[in-house]
Structures are given as structure tokens and as C-alpha cells.
Amino acid sequence: MNFSFEVKKTDATGARRGRLATPHGQIETPAFMPVGTTATIKALTHEALEELGTSILLANTYHLYLRPGHELIRKLGGLHQFMSWQRAILTDSGGYQVFSLSALRKVTDEGVTFRSHLDGSEHLLTPEKAVEVQLALGSDIAMVLDECIETPAPREKAEAALVRTTRWAKQARQHFLANENLYPGVSQWQFGIVQGATFADLRRESARQLLDLDFSGYAVGGLAVGEPHSITCGMTGEVTALLPADRPRYLMGVGKPEQLADYVALGIDMMDCVLPTRAARHACLYTSEGRVLIKNARYASDTRPIDPQCSCSVCKRYTRAYLRHLFAAGEITASILATHHNIHFYLDIMRQIREAIEFGNLAKFSAEMQACYVAGPA
RNA sequence: GGACGGGUGGGUGAGUGGCUAAAACCAGCAGACUGUAAAUCUGCCGCUCCUUGCGGGCUACGGAGGUUCGAAUCCUCCCCCGUCCA
Numbered sequence: 001m002n003f004s005f006e007v008k009k010t011d012a013t014g015a016r017r018g019r020l021a022t023p024h025g026q027i028e029t030p031a032f033m034p035v036g037t038t039a040t041i042k043a044l045t046h047e048a049l050e051e052l053g054t055s056i057l058l059a060n061t062y063h064l065y066l067r068p069g070h071e072l073i074r075k076l077g078g079l080h081q082f083m084s085w086q087r088a089i090l091t092d093s094g095g096y097q098v099f100s101l102s103a104l105r106k107v108t109d110e111g112v113t114f115r116s117h118l119d120g121s122e123h124l125l126t127p128e129k130a131v132e133v134q135l136a137l138g139s140d141i142a143m144v145l146d147e148c149i150e151t152p153a154p155r156e157k158a159e160a161a162l163v164r165t166t167r168w169a170k171q172a173r174q175h176f177l178a179n180e181n182l183y184p185g186v187s188q189w190q191f192g193i194v195q196g197a198t199f200a201d202l203r204r205e206s207a208r209q210l211l212d213l214d215f216s217g218y219a220v221g222g223l224a225v226g227e228p229h230s231i232t233c234g235m236t237g238e239v240t241a242l243l244p245a246d247r248p249r250y251l252m253g254v255g256k257p258e259q260l261a262d263y264v265a266l267g268i269d270m271m272d273c274v275l276p277t278r279a280a281r282h283a284c285l286y287t288s289e290g291r292v293l294i295k296n297a298r299y300a301s302d303t304r305p306i307d308p309q310c311s312c313s314v315c316k317r318y319t320r321a322y323l324r325h326l327f328a329a330g331e332i333t334a335s336i337l338a339t340h341h342n343i344h345f346y347l348d349i350m351r352q353i354r355e356a357i358e359f360g361n362l363a364k365f366s367a368e369m370q371a372c373y374v375a376g377p378a
Numbered sequence: 379g380g381a382c383g384g385g386u387g388g389g390u391g392a393g394u395g396g397c398u399a400a401a402a403c404c405a406g407c408a409g410a411c412u413g414u415a416a417a418u419c420u421g422c423c424g425c426u427c428c429u430u431g432c433g434g435g436c437u438a439c440g441g442a443g444g445u446u447c448g449a450a451u452c453c454u455c456c457c458c459c460g461u462c463c464a
Contacts, residue, residue, distance in 0.1 A: 037414050058413070096413045104415080117415040148413075193413090224412045232412095252413040259412085274414045281417050282410085297407070327417095335417055 003140075003189050003216065005248045009357060013265040014240070017357040020248055020269070022140040023187050024080060024088040027055045029248065030264045030357075032350045033090060033272040034343055038063050039083040042277055043332075043339040046085050051313075052344050053351075055087055056140070058272050061133050062094035062125065066116055070136040078138030078186065090272070091139035093130045095146035095193065096253070099225060107147060109164060127168040128175040131190075135179060138186040143219060144172040146193040151227040158197035161222075165195045166209045173213040189216035191250060197222060198231050200238045207242045217248040220268075224254045233262055240267035257286050257349055258373040261366035264353050276346045280338035283327045286345045290372050292320070294338070299324045312344035 002023040009017040020027040034041045034049070037060040041049060049057070059079060064070060076082045079089055097114065098107060104115045111126035127145045134142035145168050147161040169192050176190045192215035196202030210218060220239050223232045236251055243249055250270040251263050263271060276286065285292040287307035292299070294306070305315040306323060314337045326334035349369070356362040 033413095035414065042414080043417080060414080063414085090413095092413050097415090099413090101415070143413080146413095219413080221413065250413090254412055256412065271413095273412050274416090275412050278411060278414065278416065278418085282419090283417095284411075293409080295408090330417075332417075 002187050005217070005246065007245060010245075011357050011360050011362055013362055014267045015264045015353075015357045015362050016267055016269055017354055018248070018269055022056075022088045022189075024086060024140055025055055027088060027270075028354060029269040030260075030350060030353055031056060031270050032260065032346050033058050033270060034346075035272055035274045035277060037274075038067070039079065041339070041343070043281065043335040044277075044343065046083075048340055049085075049343075050087070052340070053347050054343070056090060056270075057085070057087070058090050058092060059083075059137070059139065060092050060094070060097075061130055061137070061143075062097045062114065064091075064137060065094075065125075065133045066118055066123070070133040074136040074138070074183070078136075078183075080138065088141070089137075089139040090141040090250075090270075091134045091137055091143065092252075093134070093143040093145040093193075094125050095143065095148045095221065098146075099148040099150060099222075102150075107164070109167070111145070111168075112147075127172040131172050131175045131179065135176075135182055135186060135188060138183065139188060141189045141191060141217070142176070143191050144169045144193055144215075146195055146221050148195070148222045148225070149197060151198050151222065151225050151231075153197045155197075155199060155202075158195075158199055158202055161197070162195050162202050162206050165193065166206065169193070169210055169213055169215075173215065191215055191217040191219050191248075193219045193221040193252070194239050195222045196235070198227050198235060200235065203235050203238045204242060207239045211242070211244070215247070217250060217270075218243050219250040219252050221252045223251065229255075229259055229262070232259075233266060236263060236266045236268065243267070256373075257346065258369045260346075260349055261353055261356075261362060261369060264357070265362060265366065273346075276342035277339050280342040281335045283334070283338065285323075285338055286342050288372060294320060294323050295327050296324075306341050307345070310341065310345065310348075312341050314338075314341045314344075 004021045007016045007018040018029040020029055033056050034054055035058045039059050073079055073082045080086055098112055104117055106113045111124050114123050130145040146165040149157060149161045192210040192213060194206045194210060196206040220236055223235055240249055248269045249267060251268040254263060254271050254273055283295040285294050285306050288309040299320040302320040304320055306320060307315055352365060356365040
């Protein structure tokens with residue numbers, strides 16, 4: 001096994017400073033993972049991602065299964081070789097698409113039947129199928145298929161999704177353990193996903209049930225999908241309190257810049273979010289002084305960099321006025337530069353968080369982030 | 379000189395008697411985005427008043443008159459623009 005996870009230090013808040021080793025490199029934790037659903041971080045080259053210090057990124061089972069197809073990717077040497085990315089990859093299972101593509105799918109105990117958003121064709125994604133697709137992709141970390149529901153949700157619905165998620169997790173775990181060595185050269189970790197919506201007892205129950213299955217790591221799913229941040233934190237805390245200390249914990253789909261440290265303080269080791277990349281394409285830039293909506297008229301002749309405190313290559317070279325112009329003109333370069341900056345900003349936050357844990361001042365760092373995001377940019 | 383066609387809100391451009399402060403798109407202004415159906419989506423976009431309401435007043439479809447209860451829409455004259463013919 002080429003995998004290991006080690007917690008090197010835990011601070012007073014409960015934050016963990018660790019290291020996750022994979023066959024495709026080491027990941028310093030807490031880590032933020034940029035989202036590359038269709039095997040690309042939109043608007044960024046792999047050269048740029050490497051320069052930014054990305055150690056792991058996400059890709060998506062449902063999307064890659066539909067296009068170009070996991071069999072093709074397998075045939076071409078697996079996802080790493082296909083996309084020419086030799087660092088780590090985590091693949092999401094398609095569970096999130098149960099939520100985001102709710103209009104195009106039907107969930108039964110057997111699995112999720114999707115009507116393809118690409119061509120309308122029907123596809124049944126079962127827990128076993130999700131395992132098979134991810135093994136074929138050869139990602140480093142595979143997620144079990146779960147049922148992600150919106151919050152707030154009625155208790156009965158949350159219970160039903162929890163029961164189904166646990167059942168699917170058992171099937172997925174079994175199927176994984178029986179097939180993990182199916183492809184030579186592919187070595188993979190499998191994570192379970194805790195559900196339970198906004199009900200603390202359901203969250204705890206979900207976690208306990210998954211612990212029996214002995215996953216390599218545990219994710220908290222179904223959060224930041226409508227509920228307030230305080231609830232997200234509350235639910236996360238309920239779960240991390242029960243998770244084994246020696247396994248990585250992954251809070252799925254979060255968060256805003258000023259929220260990241262909160263999750264880390266709750267004992268989270270890994271996070272991912274489309275926010276920095278999507279917001280970038282939508283002209284929202286994250287800075288040490290808060291958000292900069294770069295299309296605003298006030299930046300038309302602003303010759304400062306996006307973030308005067310930032311050391312990224314975009315901030316070293318370009319002005320706000322130029323970025324604003326690129327967005328106004330609909331130039332593709334606008335997305336490229338904005339995404340580069342935002343990913344740098346997120347990865348830099350994580351660097352600062354890791355450092356803060358080591359120096360024991362995470363709470364202070366968190367407070368400073370909150371302050372500038374409440375105050376907004378100068 | 380003649381024959382047609384046309385002049386609509388910042389732009390393009392619908393609208394041929396009342397449902398029209400006037401479609402749609404663009405531009406402009408502002409906002410949203412949390413395991414990506416997102417280079418997307420939403421709101422505002424003539425001026426003004428207030429008790430901010432599917433509220434009131436004013437101005438507006440080249441110009442000036444006219445018909446009509448009512449005109450961007452019909453009539454008259456004028457001014458521009460385009461195409462074609464001399």
C-alpha cells in the first residue's frame with residue numbers, strides 16, 4: 001500500500017496538521033482541493049496548477065463516465081495519464097449530482113437513474129458501478145455513492161437518505177474490497193460519506209454506521225447546500241467528534257474563504273469547493289481585503305493589483321483596470337487570470353492555516369479573515 | 379428632377395388606433411454563486427414626486443399641424459437617410 005495518513009500535530013482548537021501520502025505525491029493537510037469535474041480545472045493549465053502548488057484535485061465520476069467514458073480513459077492508461085496530471089486525484093462518486101441534477105434523476109434503493117444532461121440517455125449508477133468507474137479511472141481516492149439532499153430537509157427525508165447512503169456504503173465497501181486490485185498499477189483509497197442533513201442525532205448515527213465499514217477516510221457530505229454556516233459547523237463538529245483520529249476527514253463542497261479555518265478548527269483535513277474557480281469566471285476575486293467584484297465601475301481606472309498583499313503571478317503583473325477591461329470585453333483571458341489568482345488565494349489560505357496550527361494561533365488567523373470579509377475591500 | 383423604402387428609448391430593432399414608458403437582444407449599473415448542466419443566473423436600466431404602490435405627475439417613437447374619446451401607429455406639409463431611374 002502506497003498510502004498513509006499521519007497527524008503530526010493537533011492544536012487547542014482541535015485542528016490537525018498532517019500529511020497524506022499517495023502514490024501520486026504527498027498532500028500537506030489541512031488541504032484545499034480545486035475542483036476539476038471533467039478532468040480540468042476550468043481556465044487553468046496543469047502547468048499553472050503545479051506552479052500554484054496544487055497537490056490534489058477533484059474529478060467527477062458521473063461526468064467522466066458520460067464523457068469521454070471511463071473505459072476509454074482506462075484504455076488510455078487511466079485518468080492521471082489521460083489528463084497528464086501526475087499529482088493526486090480524488091474522484092467524487094456522482095452523489096452530488098443526485099442533488100444538483102435533481103430534475104434529471106430518479107433515486108431508488110438500487111441506485112440513481114440519471115437522464116444524461118448531455119444527450120438525454122438513461123444511465124443507472126449503482127454503488128457498485130460507481131466503484132467500478134472510479135477504479136477504471138484510477139483515481140487515488142474514490143468516494144462512495146451517497147444520496148446528497150438539500151437542506152433544510154424534513155426529517156423523514158433525511159432519515160431515508162441516511163439509510164440509503166449507509167446501505168450503499170456497505171455495498172460499495174464490499175465491492176471495492178473485492179475489486180481493489182482489479183487493475184495492475186492502480187492503488188486506491190475509498191472514503192465513506194456521512195449524511196444526516198441538519199439533524200445532529202442522524203449525523204452521529206450515520207458516522208457510527210460508517211465506522212463499522214472501516215473506510216480509509218471519512219467525508220462529511222450534504223452540507224453547505226442551503227443551511228446557515230453555523231449549522232454547517234455544528235453538524236461537522238458532531239461528526240468529527242466521532243471519527244477516528246488516524247483517518248483523514250474530508251468536508252465536501254466547502255467553502256467561502258473566511259469559513260475554511262472554521263472547518264479546520266473542527267478537525268477537518270480536506271476540503272474542496274467550486275467557489276474559487278466559478279466565482280473567478282464570474283468576476284468575483286478573493287483578496288486579503290475581502291471580495292473584489294472586478295466588473296464594478298469603480299475599478300475602471302484602478303491601477304493597483306487585484307490584491308496588493310498577494311504574491312501570485314497575476315498580481316505581480318496586471319492591474320485591476322486591465323482585469324476589469326478583460327471581463328467587460330468578454331475575453332477568455334479574464335477567466336484565466338481570475339481563476340489563477342483565486343486558486344492561489346485559496347491555497348495560500350491553507351498554507352497560512354497549516355502554519356497557524358503549527359504556531360498555535362489558528363483562532364487569531366480565523367478572526368482576521370472574518371474581519372476583512374465583513375469589512376469588505378478598500 | 380423622378381420612383382420606391384425608411385427615420386422608434388445609449389445601440390440594433392419589434393411594434394401599424396387603446397392591453398405601449400413602448401418586445402427582444404446588446405451596451406450600461408448592481409447582485410448572486412459552496413462534493414460544477416454555470417465564461418452562468420438574477421435585478422435595475424426616460425425624468426420626477428411621495429404615503430415606495432402591480433402609486434401619482436411629466437416627457438417620449440425625425441419636425442409641425444390635423445383626424446379621433448384615444449395616435450409610435452391614420453391624414454397633410456416639411457426635414458433628413460438609403461436604393462434605383464434620369
